[in-house]
Amino acid sequence: MAEILDEAWSLSPSVALRPEPFGALAYHFGNRKLTFLKRPELVTVVRLLSDHRDVRDALDAAGVPEGQYGTYAAALQALAETDMIRRRDQEAA
Amino acid sequence: MTILQTRPEALRPSGGTLIEQFEYGLDAPICLTWELTYACNLACAHCLSSSGRRDPRELSTEQCKAVIDELQRMQVFYVNIGGGEPTIRPDFWELLGYAVDHQVGVKFSTNGVRITPERARWLASTDYVDVQVSLDGATAEVNDYVRGPGSYDTALRALANLQDAGFADAKISVVCTRQNIGQLDEFKAIADRYGATLRLTRLRPSGRGADVWDELHPLPEQQRELYDWLMANGESVLTGDSFFHLSAFGESLPGLNLCGAGRVVCLIDPIGDVYACPFAIHEEFLAGNVLADGGFGQVWQRSALFTELRSPQTGGACSSCAFFDSCRGGCMAAKFFTGLPLDGPDPECVQGYGEAALADDRSIPAASQDHSRRMPTRNEPVMLTLQRREDAVVAAATPPVSACAENPLAGFVAPLEGITS
Numbered sequence: 001m002a003e004i005l006d007e008a009w010s011l012s013p014s015v016a017l018r019p020e021p022f023g024a025l026a027y028h029f030g031n032r033k034l035t036f037l038k039r040p041e042l043v044t045v046v047r048l049l050s051d052h053r054d055v056r057d058a059l060d061a062a063g064v065p066e067g068q069y070g071t072y073a074a075a076l077q078a079l080a081e082t083d084m085i086r087r088r089d090q091e092a093a
Numbered sequence: 094m095t096i097l098q099t100r101p102e103a104l105r106p107s108g109g110t111l112i113e114q115f116e117y118g119l120d121a122p123i124c125l126t127w128e129l130t131y132a133c134n135l136a137c138a139h140c141l142s143s144s145g146r147r148d149p150r151e152l153s154t155e156q157c158k159a160v161i162d163e164l165q166r167m168q169v170f171y172v173n174i175g176g177g178e179p180t181i182r183p184d185f186w187e188l189l190g191y192a193v194d195h196q197v198g199v200k201f202s203t204n205g206v207r208i209t210p211e212r213a214r215w216l217a218s219t220d221y222v223d224v225q226v227s228l229d230g231a232t233a234e235v236n237d238y239v240r241g242p243g244s245y246d247t248a249l250r251a252l253a254n255l256q257d258a259g260f261a262d263a264k265i266s267v268v269c270t271r272q273n274i275g276q277l278d279e280f281k282a283i284a285d286r287y288g289a290t291l292r293l294t295r296l297r298p299s300g301r302g303a304d305v306w307d308e309l310h311p312l313p314e315q316q317r318e319l320y321d322w323l324m325a326n327g328e329s330v331l332t333g334d335s336f337f338h339l340s341a342f343g344e345s346l347p348g349l350n351l352c353g354a355g356r357v358v359c360l361i362d363p364i365g366d367v368y369a370c371p372f373a374i375h376e377e378f379l380a381g382n383v384l385a386d387g388g389f390g391q392v393w394q395r396s397a398l399f400t401e402l403r404s405p406q407t408g409g410a411c412s413s414c415a416f417f418d419s420c421r422g423g424c425m426a427a428k429f430f431t432g433l434p435l436d437g438p439d440p441e442c443v444q445g446y447g448e449a450a451l452a453d454d455r456s457i458p459a460a461s462q463d464h465s466r467r468m469p470t471r472n473e474p475v476m477l478t479l480q481r482r483e484d485a486v487v488a489a490a491t492p493p494v495s496a497c498a499e500n501p502l503a504g505f506v507a508p509l510e511g512i513t514s
Contacts, residue, residue: 016196018121018168021105022114025123027170029221032198034123034170036111 002073005059008088009076010050015084017043026084033082042075049085094379095397096386112349118356118403121167121393124333126371127361129157129185130177131464134206136473137229138239139268139309142362142374143300144177145466151363154184156384160361161188163389164197171198173225175371177363177464180207186215193221200225202266204244205251213251213258225264225292226251231279235272239309241472252287263289264331268296271308274315277322281330292331293323295338297372298430298440301465303457305476306431316443317342338423338439341416352425355380355402359393367392369402372426376461409436416444423447432457 011017014030023037026046037043044062052058055076059069079085105117132147133140152160164172172192179185180203192199200223208216208224216222226248230236233245255263265284267273273280277293284291298306311319320339323332327347334348349357354370355378361367365383368374380399381392393399408414411422422428423439431440432455438446 016168016170018170020114020119021117022107022111025119027168029170029196029198032171038111038114039108 002070002077004073004077004080005056005069006054008052008054009080009085010088011046012083012086017046019043026079028082028084031083033084035079035082035084037079042072045072045076046079046085050088094381094386096381096391097395097397097400100394101400112351115349115351115353115357116403116405118399121169121390122357122359123169124173124353124358125164125169125361126173126175126359127160128175128177128363128371129179129188130182130363132181133177133204134181134472135178135204135241135244136466136470137241137244137301138305138474138476139229139270139296139300139302140465141297141300141302141372142177143460143463143465146464147177148364148464152365152384154187156365157184157188158191160365160383160389161192161195161197163383164192165195167390167393169197171200173371174199174201176202178204178206186212189222190219193219199223200264202227203251204240205248208251208254210254210258213254213260216255217258217260223262223264224255224260225266226255226289227266227268228280228283229268229270230273231276231283235276237474238272238476239270239305239474241474243472249283252283252289256287256289261288263287264292265289266292266294269293269311269319270296271311271315274311274318277319277326281326290329290331292333293319293336294333295335295424295427297424297426299372299426300374300460303430303460308476310441313443313445313448316441320346320443335424338420338427338441339443340419341443345419350419351421352423354378354425355399359399361389367396369398370426372424373429374462375429375458377429377458378426407436409434411436411438411446414438414444414446429458431455 015026015028018025023039024043026035026037041062041064045058048058048061052061059072064072076085128142130147130151131144133144136145179201189199198221202225205226216224228236228248229239236245252263267280281291296310316339320342323346332348336346337350340346340350354373358370359367360371361383362374367380367383369378369380380396383389386392408417408422411417423442425435427440428435433440433450438450440447440451
């Protein structure tokens with residue numbers, strides 16, 4: 001299972017999410033990249049990231065079935081590559 | 094134009110590809126072009142918007158700011174500003190600053206006339222502004238032929254000013270024509286020289302482009318040359334997804350392969366009229382007006398025209414073509430302005446169906462607006478091909494006859510009997 005699941009992430013501060021009927025459009029004001037989140041569930045997960053200690057927790061809160069965690073981990077990894085989401089510094093335990 | 098009372102609910106399928114979702118439209122455009130003025134210092138032969146003269150109804154500074162406010166509310170993250178020549182609007186720099194301060198990024202297209210060293214330094218210091226300089230030939234000869242004398246030097250001077258000011262990654266925007274397809278490598282070299290990115294777009298038969306399309310549009314073998322070049326260089330070159338009709342050659346080009354008109358793309362013209370796409374400035378594609386119809390959001394979300402464009406389209410004559418899924422029938426504007434049916438092949442269909450359609454009976458629609466200058470100007474393109482004529486060479490061998498030659502019949506040659514009728 002992907003490592004990202006056990007890490008703490010959040011939406012990048014430079015990114016705005018625009019709701020769309022199919023999900024959302026994410027725009028990065030810094031690198032000007034435009035990305036589409038094609039499922040409303042993924043939008044929910046991305047929005048929940050900052051409130052949860054790790055990705056697994058956010059997926060659970062969004063009601064994503066465990067069998068789909070791998071798919072979501074891959075989607076989040078792709079969003080991380082363009083800095084749409086950013087890894088949070090390890091917070092004091 | 095009609096604005097519906099309530100927002101139409103499209104029967105949108107869930108899931109599917111992004112392209113399928115885009116066909117049903119978005120809550121706000123992702124690629125909005127806004128032409129700020131019809132005034133222009135040039136008179137390019139192929140101008141999409143038939144620009145030249147300012148329209149007295151053009152939006153005021155305050156009206157433009159209200160549009161920007163609405164774009165911010167709708168989360169339209171950036172606009173492509175054009176014209177005419179937008180930088181000759183006296184409030185251009187003010188509006189640019191206002192947009193950036195309201196989280197609406199700007200890419201503006203210019204012929205370079207106002208990109209002085211001072212402006213270039215200001216642009217270099219501003220984040221969130223992109224500059225796109227138009228250049229339609231890699232040499233002055235090819236460029237000035239359609240854009241007018243001196244326009245090549247103006248564009249290159251602007252690029253040099255931007256580079257000297259430290260402005261990173263300007264765009265060089267090229268409309269691909271029969272005359273410049275052979276210069277693609279040279280364009281790339283110019284872009285590299287100025288630290289810029291090359292952007293290639295398709296010549297549309299829109300505006301004054303309708304008058305010169307027959308002469309300027311790439312020949313079938315040049316379409317192939319362009320496709321091959323894009324396949325080899327596509328990663329480092331922008332296209333505005335304008336060549337999706339070429340996807341019918343085989344492998345799809347990078348980007349969106351669909352007509353975005355009224356779905357993800359639209360145009361606001363200088364008087365606030367909203368058209369389905371920047372290449373379709375014609376009453377047939379007029380959705381509404383930002384002043385008369387309650388703002389841009391209302392027009393985008395409720396106009397009858399856009400609702401229709403977002404409903405499933407039939408491929409018409411193209412449905413049975415094996416390549417329909419790649420090219421989706423091509424460009425709506427290119428079909429409309431060449432008088433072809435909208436549900437038939439693109440005039441430049443790479444499978445050859447366009448040529449057959451063009452050979453059939455068709456009538457080219459009359460322009461519904463024209464802001465061209467009424468009088469010729471000194472920097473207007475002349476579009477004469479310079480070549481040596483055999484008889485001119487012969488004539489030059491004999492001394493010219495001056496007006497005050499003694500013999501009143503000097504230079505007169507009697508027609509040979511029996512040859513003239």
